[in-house]
Amino acid sequence: MHLVPVSVESIRINQPLPFPLMDKNGVLLAKRSFVIDSKEDLAEIAQRGGGLYIDVADSEAHHRAYVGRLHSLVRTGKSLGEIADAKITGDLLDNRNAQENERADWLDLQVQTNALLRDTQPSHFMDKLERLNTQLNRHSRSNPDGTLFALMQLSATEVRMYSATHSMLVSVMCGLAAREVLKWSPEQQDSLSKAALTMNLGMTSLQDQLTRQAEALTPVQRRAIDAHAQKSVEMLTDMGVTDAVWLDAVRDHHTQVPGPLQSRAPGQQLARLIQRADMFAARLSPRAGRVPISPAAAMQACYFDENRQVDEAGAALIKAVGIYQPGSFVRLATDEVAVVIKRGQNTSTPRVAVLVNRSGMPTLEPTIRETSTRDFRIVASVPHREVKVQINLERLLPLTAAPASDRPW
Structure with missing residues (x-):
């Protein structure tokens, strides 16, 4: 690996990185497609690494973007001062970023989701959630089978970031059922996917811990599980969420009441679909205290409701996936x-x-x-x-x- 330095000004804020950033010794500072949220975060990364470096193999794209920027400034008649100060910003890397975004990095999305659910600072949370939701929706629309494939495989093997993987799988499954089968409105689909991603916000760390715990739940853990839906709603409200349907879906996503979807309030319709998908995905995942069941058996369990009748939400999920x-x-x-x-x-x-x-x-x-x-x-x-x-x-x-x-x- 041959490293070349890059300037801080050439790195775009709030956009996936087109190449990995390293320190002068080749130690990775930020993966390709990682999103740097602010100039302050970028400055901290650069200071930690004693500067920013990229592999020379990636420098060609960096150089092409810079040259393209210069030609653009010349064609539009900019002053020599503006040309001399040109940096690789603005729309220069949009086409490359768009191409990179089309290839989903599922391990990176897993890390992003894990960080989102654990770092719930109001100033960053909503922007990060919107970006994650947009990426998942784009991938599930452009290649729904590939999206399901990746998340099913990760759910069956990953226990360290169980809560993150689980929420992504539930969100994608619900989104496909809402779009392809139930024909819900775009507004309903948006509230649904965000509710699925944030349903367990109030117990992310505990949920990850429980996947590795072979012992029975303690009384404290049981109380935390029972309270997590309401706690998640309170956390979302504190971070500025005002969508009542989204909040109702999170609050009621463990409610087990059989019956058709149309007889329910909007938030409860979403909650029922999430509850069925949540049940399915949870049974797939390895736990220290039990082995997972096969996907077909897990899907059959969500197909029937509490009265052993065909469940409308469960049937929609099976038809979709x-x-x-x-x-x-x-x-x-x-x-x-x-x-x-x-x-x-x-x-x-x-x-x-x-x-x-x-x-x-x-x-x-x-x-x-x-x-x-x-x-x-x-x-x-x-x-x-x-x-x-x-x-x-x-x-x-x-x-x-x-x-x-x-x-x-």
Whole structure:
């Protein structure tokens, strides 16, 4: 690695970094796509690192942006003084940033969400939440299968940032159901996704702790869990949230009352959808005190309500994400084990990629199968813990963006 210095003025505030920032020794200060919120934060990073440096491999983009800026100033007749003072700011990196944003860095989004839920300073929280919500919505619209794939895989393997991963998965699942099945308004969808992201704001640290705790809940922990929904509402109100539907959804997201959605107040409609998705996602995740169940079994649990009747919100979720969701594992009639990469024409016939052949050996390259054909039909859901193949997100995510057959809704 060969490092070259960059000026503080060339770094854009409130925009994802187009390249990693390092100190003079090559120690990482900020990852690519990390968002620096203020000039003060940038100055602190630069001071900590004794200056800002980038790999020479990234300097070409930096240089192109600078040269482009100079040409633009010359064409528009700016003074020599303005040209001499030119910095790489404004719209110079917009196209590059837009391209970077199209490729979701799920590990980085995980870190961003974790930081958001733990650092609830009113001056930063709402801006960071808006930015995170925008990114998740963009990815779930441009590649819903890839978004589900990444979050399902992270939910099944990640325990250190469980609360962050869980809230993202619930938000995306609810968003897909609201948009593709229930046809809720954009305003409802916005309140819904933000409510899902912030539903456990009042117990983020405790929630992460409990995933690693094998012992029974203490009385103090039980009281904190029981009070967390109201505490989350109070924290959001203190940070300036005035959306009553959003707040009602957070307050009631653990309420278990069966019945159709239309008979409920707007906030309670959102709360019911969140409650069903919350139940599903929680059963997928590994815990010190129990093993996770298969996605198909978790989805079946949210499909029926407290009276063992079909639940409208649960049914909408299944229709949106499928019985076998992208990122989950299945066994085929061929006795191969595959990972789901795309939802299919109906909820039970997704497109899959074979990772383990019928002899039980990992495949060198994933083989695509259409489970709508009889020879490759799904015969069972496979719990994540039983699949010993290491999933490489960068390798498999491109498969989720391949053209798919039209969905019927």
